[in-house]
Every structure is written in C-alpha cells, then in structure tokens.
Amino acid sequence: MRVVLAEDSVLLREGLVWMLGAAGMQVVAAVADAEALLRAADEHRPDLVITDVRMPPGHSDEGLRAALVLRRRHQGLPIVVLSQYVEERYATQLLSTETSGIGYLLKDRVADVAEFVDALRRVASGGTALDPEVVAQLLIRRHSDPLDQLTRREYEVLALIAEGRSNTGIAEALTISEGAVGKHINNIFTKLGLPNAEGDHRRVLAVLRFLKIS
Structure with missing residues (x-):
C-alpha cells in the first residue's frame, strides 16, 4: 500500500x-x-x-x-x-x-x-x-427524531457499526452472540425506516444517513 x-x-x-x-x-x-x-x-x-x-x-x-x-x-x-x-x-x-x-x-x-x-x-x-468519541458526539447531538426509538443496546450497536466494526467485532465488543447482533441491526433498520442494506459496507453509509451527515 x-x-x-x-x-x-x-x-x-x-x-x-x-x-x-x-x-x-x-x-x-x-x-x-x-x-x-x-x-x-x-x-x-x-x-x-x-x-x-x-x-x-x-x-x-x-x-x-x-x-x-x-x-x-x-x-x-x-x-x-x-x-x-x-x-x-x-x-x-x-x-x-x-x-x-x-x-x-x-x-x-x-x-x-x-x-x-x-x-x-x-x-x-x-x-x-x-x-468512537466522534461517533458518540454525533449521536448525542443528533439523538432526536427516529433515533429516540432505539434501545440503549441498539444505540451501542449503531455506534459500533459507524466505527466500521463487523458483526463479529460488535459481538466481541458487547459480549453478545452474532445472532443477537443481527437482530439488533434489523431492529435499527426497521425503526429508522431504512431499506434492506446490500452488505456490511452499506451499513456504515446507512448509519451516516441516520445521523444526517450525508
């Protein structure tokens, strides 16, 4: 590189x-x-x-x-x-x-x-x-609107997605199963009214849209 x-x-x-x-x-x-x-x-x-x-x-x-x-x-x-x-x-x-x-x-x-x-x-x-500190600041400032519907755990998952973590990385960080991570992610997309993502990479872009950055 x-x-x-x-x-x-x-x-x-x-x-x-x-x-x-x-x-x-x-x-x-x-x-x-x-x-x-x-x-x-x-x-x-x-x-x-x-x-x-x-x-x-x-x-x-x-x-x-x-x-x-x-x-x-x-x-x-x-x-x-x-x-x-x-x-x-x-x-x-x-x-x-x-x-x-x-x-x-x-x-x-x-x-x-x-x-x-x-x-x-x-x-x-x-x-x-x-x-992570940047993500935290953006989440705090933009916590209104649909984000209010998220549970604390879903917020944690959302922040880790925005950092670029994979499902495995999120599971390790939160000490939960990858299956649980998948369910939280589905809940996040549903609550925020987002279409199905096409892959892990698209999730990060979706999170940035949640935060109204892009």
Whole structure:
C-alpha cells in the first residue's frame, strides 16, 4: 500500500513513517503542510492519504480543506484525517460527501498500533473508520427524531457499526452472540425506516444517513 502522509509535527511524522513501514506500507511522501500534500498526492496517486486537520500556515483547518480538494480531484481516494480533539464541524464537513474510503481518528488512537493500522487498511479498501468519541458526539447531538426509538443496546450497536466494526467485532465488543447482533441491526433498520442494506459496507453509509451527515 502506497501512502502520502501530511503532519507538521516532525516527531509524529517520523514516528508514523516508521510505524507504517513496519506494517508493510510504503510512505511515498511525508510532508509538513497542506500545499505540499496536494502536490504529493497529485504526483504519486497513492492508495491512501493520511493528514492532520490543522496544518501550516494558519494551523486551523488547512489539512481538512486539502483532503476535501483531493476527494474532488481524485474520486474515491481513501483519506484518513487525524485530529487532536473531537471537532464535530470538521467531521461533518469530511463526511458530507461520499463516505466510502473515509476515516476520522483522534491522534490518541495512534498509540494502539494494531487498531490504528487496521483502521487504515479498512479505509484503504473502501470502508469507513470513525473514532468512537466522534461517533458518540454525533449521536448525542443528533439523538432526536427516529433515533429516540432505539434501545440503549441498539444505540451501542449503531455506534459500533459507524466505527466500521463487523458483526463479529460488535459481538466481541458487547459480549453478545452474532445472532443477537443481527437482530439488533434489523431492529435499527426497521425503526429508522431504512431499506434492506446490500452488505456490511452499506451499513456504515446507512448509519451516516441516520445521523444526517450525508
């Protein structure tokens, strides 16, 4: 997997380069600002872009805006955005278009190397990876309407689906059977008035629609 990385912190950038290399990924460019990110992605056409939200020169949302530009230029380009904190506005901007191949993770997740690398691979293959804290914030803010019909357990299942978990992963996280997970998912779709999903990947898009992000 060929990766373009944008991170202005030298220590974090070099640490990510080493980590990704150890995981069998090739970092074809590691840059420190949004303009360099745009040039590198255009030049290398990577399999995955990883970028910080806040980048020079303004340290506001330059990295996010670059990610949105790249999604327009290169349709379907998988992108993982890293953020220091839960910034709901940024997450909503990123997820307001097509949501396949998109990740929004807090930098704290990098410490769990296996989980972080798994999220990167999931996004690169067209899936979605949302930080659990981001999902929680979105669910809290958008808890009205049909979501009020969900039970506590269904809410938990919904949040895990939005993180990109499989039925097996949800069952393990909640210590319930996969059969029970399937029943909860069917209940969620029924209560929210959604058509039958065509597969696991479509469930994530459906969850994002529940949250009125896309």
